[in-house]
Amino acid sequence: SQQGEEDPQALSIQEGENATMNCSYKTSINNLQWYRQNSGRGLVHLILIRSNEREKHSGRLRVTLDTSKKSSSLLITASRAADTASYFCATDARSSNTGKLIFGQGTTLQVKP
Amino acid sequence: DTAVSQTPKYLVTQMGNDKSIKCEQNLGHDTMYWYKQDSKKFLKIMFSYNNKELIINETVPNRFSPKSPDKAHLNLHINSLELGDSAVYFCASSPKPTGTYEQYFGPGTRLTVT
Numbered sequence: 001s002q003q004g005e006e007d008p009q010a011l012s013i014q015e016g017e018n019a020t021m022n023c024s025y026k027t028s029i030n031n032l033q034w035y036r037q038n039s040g041r042g043l044v045h046l047i048l049i050r051s052n053e054r055e056k057h058s059g060r061l062r063v064t065l066d067t068s069k070k071s072s073s074l075l076i077t078a079s080r081a082a083d084t085a086s087y088f089c090a091t092d093a094r095s096s097n098t099g100k101l102i103f104g105q106g107t108t109l110q111v112k113p
Numbered sequence: 114d115t116a117v118s119q120t121p122k123y124l125v126t127q128m129g130n131d132k133s134i135k136c137e138q139n140l141g142h143d144t145m146y147w148y149k150q151d152s153k154k155f156l157k158i159m160f161s162y163n164n165k166e167l168i169i170n171e172t173v174p175n176r177f178s179p180k181s182p183d184k185a186h187l188n189l190h191i192n193s194l195e196l197g198d199s200a201v202y203f204c205a206s207s208p209k210p211t212g213t214y215e216q217y218f219g220p221g222t223r224l225t226v227t
Contacts (some may be wrong), residue, residue, distance in 0.1 A: 031212045042203055042218035043116070043156075050213075086154060092212020098168045099144060100211040105157040 006104040019076045023089030023109040031092045034074050036085045081113045117219040125225045133190045134222045136204030145187040146205040163210040192224045
């Protein structure tokens with residue numbers, strides 16, 4: 001069954017505002033990753049957070065992980081028009097030993113200039 | 114230099130035809146993947162190879178056959194194409210077959226079956 005579900009499915013904000021996207025998953029995980037996909041392009045890795053970590057930062061990105069709630073959030077601060085893209089979470093299930101990632105359906109973010 | 118490349122970028126073909134998509138990575142990674150992304154952007158793993166050995170084989174019609182001639186290449190051959198095969202197919206690679214590594218994606222191949 002699909003592991004990750006994302007919320008909201010679509011988000012539209014003004015440049016300079018913050019954007020928060022949420023991801024929920026069903027089974028225990030080793031790691032959770034966030035990816036960005038620009039229209040018509042491949043996915044690009046943003047950040048990886050391990051199951052024993054609660055928060056991670058990378059530039060304007062902040063990811064949190066709550067394993068008790070089986071959820072993660074991605075915060076993009078001071079958004080820019082160039083942040084317009086789809087954002088996906090992907091989980092590496094603890095039961096897997098192949099590195100299989102299961103992707104959520106993504107949040108489509110539009111940042112208006 | 115492109116890290117993960119796929120050819121062709123677009124593929125339009127008729128039902129019943131056989132087609133192949135090629136993927137190459139120049140990152141020296143051991144592991145390569147094929148994903149299918151449908152029209153709703155849902156991305157699903159199809160296959161994974163580690164050092165030319167098949168390690169992930171999801172529930173995919175046997176019309177789909179991956180081949181890895183060496184660890185830098187992973188091709189996808191599709192027989193008897195059906196309308197439902199229309200999607201974007203992504204190749205990806207990672208250093209090792211664990212979720213502790215990020216995956217590097219190719220630009221995708223948009224397959225349209227008419």
